Amino acid sequence: AQKVTQAQTEISVVEKEDVTLDCVYETRDTTYYLFWYKQPPSGELVFLIRRNSFDEQNEISGRYSWNFQKSTSSFNFTITASQVVDSAVYFCALSEVSNDYKLSFGAGTTVTVRA
């Protein structure tokens, strides 16, 4: 069964629009970690954020913000005032203690920001 679901395959927006990426995860662990990675067209994976299961405080970092809700098993990611450089594939990933902390990745959401 898929542990991390990113239901949105592709999102296309015009520059300066906000875009929210959904991530739903499934785990029986009480201790786990959630991650977002960005993969720009150049291909490398860039770490964006990590949250642990005990910290539901939402976070804002520049134009990025994250909404972690344990009640709905969701860890959504919003880009405010999108820019062309935000065009990339974004991956949500889950790390569980019961899985020896190995990362389970979602299938990714491709974001295209048009000028």
Add this chain to the structure above:
Amino acid sequence: NAGVTQTPKFRILKIGQSMTLQCAQDMNHNYMYWYRQDPGMGLKLIYYSVGAGITDKGEVPNGYNVSRSTTEDFPLRLELAAPSQTSVYFCASSPLGRHQPQHFGDGTRLSIL
């Protein structure tokens, strides 16, 4: 400031050939990983290592082998290349503390024809 270095960046193999994908990290990280990324999919873990001399299978290990003789290096071996192994391969490393973020190399694009 190299981080995780993968070589080669691109390679075309014929069915049945063998090759080794190289991965080296200079961050003194204990943990290292190999993933494959197929089109439109997330990353799947092939093998991982928690330290020199210790390796373990991930989700999709068949057709691959690894070794970890040093902290720095974690090569991935394909013995008999098959078309199903056409993929982009990523190596990653992370420091002690398994919940730490993984640092990824730039990937190796491998085609088996």
